[in-house]
Amino acid sequence: MIDTPHLTIAQLADAWQHICAASPADKADPLVLDCAHRLASDPGGEHAHVWVSGLVTMSGYLAWRPGQTAERAALDALHAAAKALADRPCSHDSHPYEAEMDALEDEVWAGDNGLLTGELASPDGDTDTGRILCPVNVAGWARLAADVIAPFSVRRIPAGAPRYHHSYIRTLSGIVNDYPYCDPHDVLTDEAACLPPQPTRGVLAGYLVTMNATCWYAASESIMDPAVPAAMVKGVRAAVTLLSDHPCTHGPGEHPDTNDPDHLNRVGYLLRSPGSRAEFAEDYGWDDEDEDEYEEEPLDAWVCPAFLHDLADETLDALKVG
Ligand SMILES: [Zn+2]
Ligand SMILES: [Zn+2]
Incomplete structure (x- = not known):
């Protein structure tokens, strides 16, 4: 020592x-x-x-x-x-x-x-x-x-996602909304393989959220090659093993609503850096000046391992149907 x-x-x-x-x-x-x-x-x-x-x-x-x-x-x-x-x-x-x-x-x-x-x-x-x-x-x-x-544990971080995060959001939004302008096969395969071996909580959560946002498209008739959903299943399974054992601190109904793939697609990249998270928090009206007042929306639920386990199960189910 x-x-x-x-x-x-x-x-x-x-x-x-x-x-x-x-x-x-x-x-x-x-x-x-x-x-x-x-x-x-x-x-x-x-x-x-x-x-x-x-x-x-x-x-x-x-x-x-x-x-x-x-x-x-x-x-x-x-x-x-x-x-x-x-x-x-x-x-x-x-x-x-x-x-x-x-x-x-x-x-x-x-x-x-x-x-x-x-x-x-x-x-x-x-x-x-x-x-x-x-x-x-x-x-x-x-x-x-x-x-x-500890994502979302501090306020007053300047809002602004890195430029390349916005670019991924735009590309994936095209896919999620079924008007892709890049080859969805390549984009989704690259996304599935992009997780670093020891991701931060924000990067890991963002990855799993993006996989969920895009799993419906990957499982649909728009993707003919089974290698795409297979790569996503492999990536999600590996990601789940990296989730931490931080306990869930949320009450009933406090885990995020995941019904809107386009919103999930945006959140998926906005979870991946401090400036991105600050940009996301702005949408929820986090008041920069009021650091001590806890807000209604527990944004840290987006990085909660219990939430992410459920989300990954939903993703894997959808991909196996395809
Ligand atoms: Zn100064
Ligand atoms: Zn939780």
Whole structure:
């Protein structure tokens, strides 16, 4: 086990870099807990950017299969930092974290967030240390990391799905509405195969929702090649084994209505990144200013494993009919 209290920040930062989704819990959890405790002890403090950087760097691990205590500690610390820092006075009209949101491929930010040093290594990145270390930027990164670990657990994320998500929504909408303008055979086969091996909760939920939105078309006479529904069955079966054991916290009738494939198609991609989820939440009138008031619509039901198990069963039934 790593003796975290005696490591320098540079040594800790090096250890954080080596944590990924596949890291074993006995290696990753002590680093997460150490970082989360340091952030939680002074979430608005002068070193908060360092500890937020650590949790952002380890968010690939935290979004996959972290120890329960480590996950809770990380989320609490990130929420506390976002709350403590977000409303500090600032004269900037934008911050570096917003520029990176369009590039959140499969949600987890693999690049440099700049928070550790106040500098961004990428050639076209922001070089303004004041903006990089601005408390509002640090709070922005804390929110993005918290939302990747626990979708819909934070507000005030700038709305805007990555451009390629909108493009998938348009392509699939053509198929779902039976006027495809790309070859549905290829599109649906590619969709069925697109799940990464260790998806975040948002990406996994989005995948299963998209499969449900398109299963009726794949099972219809419009698709003659049985390889298409077969690829989707294979993909859905594999995805179900990746669902986490987070318990269902919803009451009767709180799981989403799934009767409208076109709506499901849109949601399927809007579940897959923080900016996408913020765009989706806007439709439901989530009030950005009212973070503490819980809204009527439990949007986190879209990533609930119990809901997704039922949805996958419905998808598999439909595909077997075809
Ligand atoms: Zn600022
Ligand atoms: Zn549920």
